[in-house]
Amino acid sequence: MTQKKIGDVILDVKNISLSFGGVKALTDISFDVKEHEIRAIIGPNGAGKSSMLNCINGVYKPQEGSITFRGQTFRHMNSHQVALMGVARTFQNLALFKGMSVLDNIMSGRNLKIKSNLLLQALRIGPAQREEFAHREFVEHIIDFLEIQPFRKTPVGQLPYGLQKRVDLGRALAMEPAVLLLDEPMAGMNVEEKQDMCRFVLDVNDEFGTTIVLIEHDMGVVMDISDRVVVLDYGKKIGDGTPEEVRNNKEVISAYLGTSH
Amino acid sequence: MAFFLETVFGGLMAGMLYSLVALGFVLIFKASGVFNFAQGAMVLFAALAMARFSEWIPAWIGIDNKFLANALAFVVAALFMLAFAYLVERWVLRHLVNQEGVTLLMATLGITYFLDGLGQTIFGSAVYKIDVGMPKEPIFVFDTVFEGGLLVNKEDLIAALVAACLVMALSLFFQKTSTGRALRAVADDHQAAQSIGIPLNRMWVIVWFVAGLTALVAGIIWGSKIGVQFSLTTVALKALPVIILGGLTSVPGAIIGGLIIGVGEKVSEVYLGPMIGGGIELWFAYVLALVFLLFRPQGLFGEKIIDRV
Numbered sequence: 001m002t003q004k005k006i007g008d009v010i011l012d013v014k015n016i017s018l019s020f021g022g023v024k025a026l027t028d029i030s031f032d033v034k035e036h037e038i039r040a041i042i043g044p045n046g047a048g049k050s051s052m053l054n055c056i057n058g059v060y061k062p063q064e065g066s067i068t069f070r071g072q073t074f075r076h077m078n079s080h081q082v083a084l085m086g087v088a089r090t091f092q093n094l095a096l097f098k099g100m101s102v103l104d105n106i107m108s109g110r111n112l113k114i115k116s117n118l119l120l121q122a123l124r125i126g127p128a129q130r131e132e133f134a135h136r137e138f139v140e141h142i143i144d145f146l147e148i149q150p151f152r153k154t155p156v157g158q159l160p161y162g163l164q165k166r167v168d169l170g171r172a173l174a175m176e177p178a179v180l181l182l183d184e185p186m187a188g189m190n191v192e193e194k195q196d197m198c199r200f201v202l203d204v205n206d207e208f209g210t211t212i213v214l215i216e217h218d219m220g221v222v223m224d225i226s227d228r229v230v231v232l233d234y235g236k237k238i239g240d241g242t243p244e245e246v247r248n249n250k251e252v253i254s255a256y257l258g259t260s261h
Numbered sequence: 262m263a264f265f266l267e268t269v270f271g272g273l274m275a276g277m278l279y280s281l282v283a284l285g286f287v288l289i290f291k292a293s294g295v296f297n298f299a300q301g302a303m304v305l306f307a308a309l310a311m312a313r314f315s316e317w318i319p320a321w322i323g324i325d326n327k328f329l330a331n332a333l334a335f336v337v338a339a340l341f342m343l344a345f346a347y348l349v350e351r352w353v354l355r356h357l358v359n360q361e362g363v364t365l366l367m368a369t370l371g372i373t374y375f376l377d378g379l380g381q382t383i384f385g386s387a388v389y390k391i392d393v394g395m396p397k398e399p400i401f402v403f404d405t406v407f408e409g410g411l412l413v414n415k416e417d418l419i420a421a422l423v424a425a426c427l428v429m430a431l432s433l434f435f436q437k438t439s440t441g442r443a444l445r446a447v448a449d450d451h452q453a454a455q456s457i458g459i460p461l462n463r464m465w466v467i468v469w470f471v472a473g474l475t476a477l478v479a480g481i482i483w484g485s486k487i488g489v490q491f492s493l494t495t496v497a498l499k500a501l502p503v504i505i506l507g508g509l510t511s512v513p514g515a516i517i518g519g520l521i522i523g524v525g526e527k528v529s530e531v532y533l534g535p536m537i538g539g540g541i542e543l544w545f546a547y548v549l550a551l552v553f554l555l556f557r558p559q560g561l562f563g564e565k566i567i568d569r570v
Contacts, residue, residue, distance in 0.1 A: 057456065083458025095453035097446045099510070108446045112458040114439040121438040122430075175457060 006227065007035030010211055011056070011179060016065035018051055025051040026062065026235045033179070038205055038212045040222045042246075043232035044255060049215045050092060052232065053181050056213070057089050058082045070178075083112060088177035090168045092184040092215075098157035102167050105156055106142055109174025110135045142170045146200060162193040169200060173208075180204065182214045186221055194218070198225055219256070223247065231255070263407040268531050269524055274417035276523020277424050278486075281479035282500035283507065283515040284428070285472040291435070291510050292444040292468035293354070294362060298369040301497030302376040303473055305489075306345070308480025309380045310338040312389035312489040331393050335477070342473030343466075345376075350465045358461065359451055377494065386491065391484040395419055420482045424516075427478060431471070432512055444468055448510075502550035508563025517561065522546045 011033040018026040026048045033039045041049050054060040056067060058077035067074050069085060088109070097105050114121075114135065120128035143149055146166045151159060156167050165185060172180055185201065186194045202225055204210050216222045222229060223243040231239035231246055233255040239246050246252055282304055289297040315334035324330060353368050396415045404410030435441040446454045447464045455461060483493055499522070507518025526545040534541050553560065 059452065059455070079455040080458055080460045083456065089456050091453065091456075095450045095456075097449035097453065099449055100442075100445060104442060104445075108442050108454075108459075109457050111439050111443050111446075118434075118438050118440055122433040124437060171453075171457060 006037050009033070010035045010070060011213070012068040013052075013056065014066050014068070016052070016055055016062045016067070018048075018055060018060055018062040024235050026055070026232075029065070029232070029235075029237050031230045031237065031240055033211060033213055035211055036205070036209050037227040038201070038214060038225055040214045040216055040226035040229045041232060042216055042219065042222050042229060046234075047232040048235040049232055050183055051235075053089065053183055053213070053215055056082075057087065057181060083175065086175070086178035087181065088172035088175040088179075089181035090165075090172050090183055090185060092187060094161075094164050094168055096156045096164055096168055096171070099155065101153050102143070102148060102156055102159070102170075103139065103152045105167050106139045106170045106174050107135065109171040110139065112175065139174055142173050145173075145203070146170050147196075162189055162196075165189070165193075165197065166200070169197075173204065173210075176208075177210060179211045179213060182212060184215050184217060186216060186218055194221060201225060263411055265528075266407075267412055268527050270411070270413055270417075272524035272527030273520055274414065274421060274523070275527065276520040277417075277421045277516075278479065278483055278496075278519075279499050279503050279523055280516045280519025281424050281427070281475065281482065282497045283503040283519055284431070284512065285475040285479070286500055286504050287507075287509065287512055287515045288431070288472045288475065289468055290448075290504075291512075292448050293465055294448050295354075295365045295369060296362065296509075297472065298366060299372040299376055300472065300476060300500065301494040302373045302380070303342070303345070303476035304480045304483065304497050305491065305493045306376050306380040306480075307338055307342055307473065307477035308391065308484040308489045308493060309384040309389065310341045311335060311477065311481055312391045312484060313384045314338060315391065316389075327392075327394065335481075338477055339474060342477055343470050346466050346469035346473055349469055350462055354465050355462060377491075381491070388488045388490040389484075390488055391481055393481060393485055395485055416486065420486075423478065423482065427475065428512060428516055431475075434471075435512070440464075440467065499546055502546040504560070505550040506553050506560055508560030511560070511562035514560055514562035522549065525549060 009032045013032065014030050016026055016029045017024070029048075029052060041052055043049050051060060055062045056077065058079040058081070061076040067077060069087070097108060100108070114131060116128040116131050120126055121132070124132070143152060146169065148163060148166055148170070151163060156164055159167065169182075169185065182201065185197050189197065198221060201212060201214070205212050214222070214226065226243060228241060229239070229243055229246045230237060231249070231252045238251040238255060239249040241249075282300060285300040285303065286297060289295055289300070311334050314337045315331050318333050318337070319325070319330045349372060353372065354365075357365055357368060396419070399412050399414050401410030402413055435445065443454070443459045444464055444467070446457070446459055447461060451461060480489070480493070483496065503518040503522055504515060506521060507514025507516070522545070526542045529545055530539070530542045
């Protein structure tokens with residue numbers, strides 16, 4: 001692999017606390033994400049990984065803290081705005097548009113970019129037609145990239161799980177995001193599917209320079225592909241650094257393997 | 262033979278009107294997963310607005326042109342439906358994001374009663390007429406084939422034409438435009454739709470407004486046939502069996518379901534009625550819907566629901 005160029009901080013999460021009623025999901029979490037890197041968030045079940053992602057994505061509104069994205073600081077994010085600013089995400093439990101074909105699902109990721117007039121679109125004339133073609137071409141490129149060409153017209157509900165995960169990724173890629181949030185992209189996959197997914201993630205990062213924030217369960221995968229890792233446990237940050245550093249962190253080891261008391 | 266065909270024609274026309282109301286249900290269900298019980302009330306409300314404003318506007322600004330008065334009344338009624346869509350989103354749906362379907366259904370039940378009351382408070386509760394200048398006189402067709410020809414209502418023909426245009430426009434909107442795609446996306450998964458930057462709130466306003474416009478068109482056609490009155494809402498209830506027949510999520514299903522029920526009830530009324538005492542028209546649609554629920558619960562064109570265990 002060529003030496004990749006890691007840029008400045010693009011996303012800076014500061015002192016985020018989130019609670020649901022009396023349950024504290026996240027306590028005072030801070031970390032940053034640099035441009036073009038693959039940043040992993042790991043931790044045992046219920047550590048607050050998904051909650052963290054949902055805060056960045058604007059699904060949850062944290063009670064405390066701030067999130068800075070490309071120099072702009074927010075108390076909390078708003079889903080629509082986040083998408084406009086160039087953050088895309090995938091879901092742990094698939095959230096695809098089941099009634100639509102693979103193509104339509106991925107096309108829906110281009111929706112924000114379609115600018116032409118509704119009437120022109122409906123009648124497929126002039127600039128609207130050209131615009132539709134341009135987007136379609138981009139989507140075809142993604143379909144090739146993810147190797148799902150044979151399933152273009154298949155309703156996604158009928159695809160096996162591993163392929164649905166790819167479509168989920170494809171929809172996010174269609175947004176041409178600056179930052180891609182992946183919520184357990186390898187969950188529930190067999191070894192081969194995991195390898196494929198790893199390859200896609202690395203290629204996306206490599207080819208498009210997309211910054212990736214990735215939540216993962218599977219320690220092996222994380223250590224192989226990420227540049228830096230944040231470790232959460234019971235909603236608190238217990239480790240942060242390169243995979244090597246994290247692996248040797250005592251607290252991390254005890255969180256994963258338990259401690260003798 | 263000619264009499265049979267006339268019966269069928271009559272049924273088709275009535276069915277077309279059921280379809281128009283059913284279309285409103287399907288639109289909202291397709292785009293937001295909400296079973297909108299208030300569609301009937303929306304038809305009445307829109308029709309009332311249309312009927313009253315086409316009387317009031319000429320009186321206020323003193324124009325004599327009937328077409329102009331009707332056009333203005335249509336615009337005003339459409340604006341009313343837009344305001345209604347906005348308020349429903351702002352006060353009801355926004356607070357119910359990601360809730361169960363039943364919760365949303367109950368909310369629309371509430372909207373139904375509210376809208377019924379509000380419409381009659383603002384516009385009055387007498388029987389009003391809408392006159393958009395549809396020709397009333399019957400015409401005779403095929404008089405070379407049948408003796409005396411077939412009697413067809415011109416008004417019905419125009420209504421059918423309008424309905425057909427509406428359906429075509431709607432399917433283009435849903436299938437070919439990015440907004441249509443966004444609406445289908447919202448129907449499938451709220452969260453995922455938000456994640457790709459589809460603003461849920463705006464989408465809901467759009468779809469309720471489109472359903473409102475459909476209600477307005479249905480209201481005008483019904484209203485000019487039987488007058489604008491409270492019983493419109495009960496006629497609109499016939500749309501329920503129609504969508505069970507056609508499938509909750511299918512636009513063509515709503516149309517074909519409406520036609521089947523329209524023809525079915527007319528034909529059975531005329532031919533079976535004398536044998537078992539009549540009144541079949543009143544219950545035919547519901548019995549047919551029951552049969553469908555037993556044997557094909559997803560309807561003719563609905564998506565089959567498969568749950569992975």
